[in-house]
Amino acid sequence: MGKTHKISCAGFGGQGVMSMGQLLTYAGMIDGKEVSWVPAYGPEMRGGTANCSVIVSDTPVGSPIFETGITTAVVMNLPSFHKFVPKVASGGSIFVNSSIVNEKVDRDDVNVYYIPVNDLANELGNAKLINIIMLGAVIEIDKIVESESILKAFLKVFGDNKAKLIPINREALAKGAEVAKTLKK
Amino acid sequence: MAKIIMKGNEAVAKAAIIAGCRYFFGYPITPQNEVPEYLSRELFAAGGTFVQAESEVAAINMVYGAGGSGARVMTSSSSPGIALKQEGIGYCVAGEVPCVIVSMMRGGPGLxxxxxxxxxxxxxxxxxxxxxxxxxxxxxxSVQEAVDDVKEAFEIADCYRTPVIVVADGLIGQMMEPVELENPVKTRDISPKEAWALGYGTREKQNSIENLVIDSPACEAKNIRFFKEKYSEIEENEVKYEEYMMDDAEYAFVAYGTTSRIVKNSVNELREKGYKIGLIKPRTLWPFPQVPFKNKNIKKFVVVEMSMGQMVIDVELAVGDRDKVTFYGRCGGIIPTPEECADYAEKVMGGAK
Structure with missing residues (x-):
């Protein structure tokens, strides 16, 4: 029986949650998985929870959307935290941007990783890297795709003219992975 | 060519360019805006013409002109926008103007x-x-099927000289999936433009696109020709459907488009519980497939749609027994979950495995 990752990435517009999802999707395809990406659009995006649903699976994707049963949730802000924490499947992972979300997950059937991505991005000298640092943590823990595949996907999602940004993004992925390792259960 | 990941709307637009579409006329409406957005950028690069018309009505009439002149032409819109285009679509039918209309459905009625x-x-x-x-x-x-269908739609349009509608929904328009853009398309016999298209005639034999047939016997004859020649030929040649897990099935979901993929999950879930259920997925809605509904092993056909049950009547006509057809649906922009469809089907099957 193959593994199906159901991933929700959520946050404010501008935090890079949509592109985080696209990188996972593209990297999944590069790794030979079945994949899909669905954005929330319209009124559900209002109120601070831009989000996308990603499936990376060993078997063909049927329904590309899922209301519950999330295996990996990335919550980059407080509205997303409130919206998505209850929807994560038992045994699933929740990655919280603890730089701006001060609440703790009140569930003991899920694995929670608090990653202060804004602070870590500032350490790297580029505040835009928060989504990539988070992605590094996610794939370190949940092993959804290969780290190198994310970097290959990077040029597909953002265009070949962004090749000069690969080194700093590689660093950001490593940073996220490194912090996640210390939190590993 | 390797697969790439594209958003449904952009893939539809790219497929049109690959199919040789060089004219697009449209007016913005969510959830299909990436179709005109992409083409406004890429169609010029392909040597084509993109016009954002002043309205949907204008756009479809520009389609009438370009299609009547023998160009491969497309327009796209969503529900209320397609409603506005209806008169023009009728004129394209009557004028036998080949064109492709993409309809990315959203919840209605009205706005x-x-x-x-x-x-x-x-x-x-x-x-x-x-x-x-x-x-x-x-x-x-799926995004792949959207690409394949758009390319095929141009072939069908040119072959039978008719408008062709590709009908998907906001989910397929908005989602991203891996897609192979270069799948071969089945080519068909296409009548030479010299025989009918504006600007391709000769001084001796000029072509014209006509709508008014004021003489009643001639108007009736035109209708009869459409049905006896064009439509019967389309019904014979262009029906498409897929079956999933139908070999030993005693029950069948019937769903197209987005709901077909949702229900596929329901089939897998119910199969694990031991239910003999499969899926019949019409790929053409007109002509509507008849053959899969003649399956005598099926006790109930469970139609699932994101509507109040519009396909049900076509399924009933194909099955020929209304008692064998039942329906579950959500509408107004709600997408049903695989679980709720499975729950409904389980009740229909009465727990009988």
Whole structure:
């Protein structure tokens, strides 16, 4: 029986949650998985929870959307935290941007990783890297795709003219992975 | 060519360019805006013409002109926008103008919601234009199928000289999936433009696109020709459907487009519980597939749609026994979950494994 990752990435517009999802999707395809990406659009995006649903699976994707049963949730802000924490499947992972979300997950059937991505991005000298640092943590823990595949996907999602940004993004992925390792259960 | 990941709307637009479409006329509406957005950028690069018309009505009439001149032409819109185009679509039918119309359905009626729906099954298959007519309707359930269908739609349009509708919904328009753009398309015999298209005639034999047939016997003859020649040929050659887990099935879901992929999950879930259920997925909505519904092993056909049940009547007609057809649906922009469809089917099957 193959593994199906159901991933929700959520946050404010501008935090890079949509592109985080696209990188996972593209990297999944590069790794030979079945994949899909669905954005929330319209009124559900209002109120601070831009989000996308990603499936990376060993078997063909049927329904590309899922209301519950999330295996990996990335919550980059407080509205997303409130919206998505209850929807994560038992045994699933929740990655919280603890730089701006001060609440703790009140569930003991899920694995929670608090990653202060804004602070870590500032350490790297580029505040835009928060989504990539988070992605590094996610794939370190949940092993959804290969780290190198994310970097290959990077040029597909953002265009070949962004090749000069690969080194700093590689660093950001490593940073996220490194912090996640210390939190590993 | 290697697969790439594209958003449904952009893939539809790219497929049109690959199919040789060089004219696009449209007016913005969610959830299909990436179609005109992409083409406004890329169609010029391909040597084509993109016009954002002043309205949907203007756009479809520009399609009438370009298609009548023998160009491969497309327009796209969503539910209320397609409603506005209906008169022009009827004129394209009457003028035998090949063209492709993409309909990314959203919840209605009226302005409704911008979320995905399948409430325009009737709009596509019955239409809101006047007169006796049919339009081939292709219904993709994935980004890949959307690409393949758009390319095929141009072939069908040119072969039978008719508008063709590709009907999907906001989900397929908005989602991203891996897609192979270069799948071969089945080519068909296409009548030479010299025989009919504006600007391709000779001084001796000029071509014209006509709508008015004021003489009644001639008008009747035109209708009869459409049905006896064009539509019967389309019904014979262009029906498409897929079956999933139907070999030993005693029950069948019937779903097209987005709901077909949702229900596929339901089939897998119910199969694990031991239920002998499969899926019949119409890929053309007109002509509607008949053969899979003649399956005598099926006790109940469970139609699932993101509407109040518009395809049900076509299933009932194909099955020939209304008691064997039952329906579950959500609408207004709500997408049903695989679990709720499975729950409904389980009740229909009465726990009988």
């Amino acid at each position: 409704g919601t911008i979320q995905p729906s399948q409430s325009d099954y009737n709009q596509a298959t019955r239409g809101g234009a006047n007169g006796d007519y049919h339009i081939p309707v292709l219904a993709p359930g």
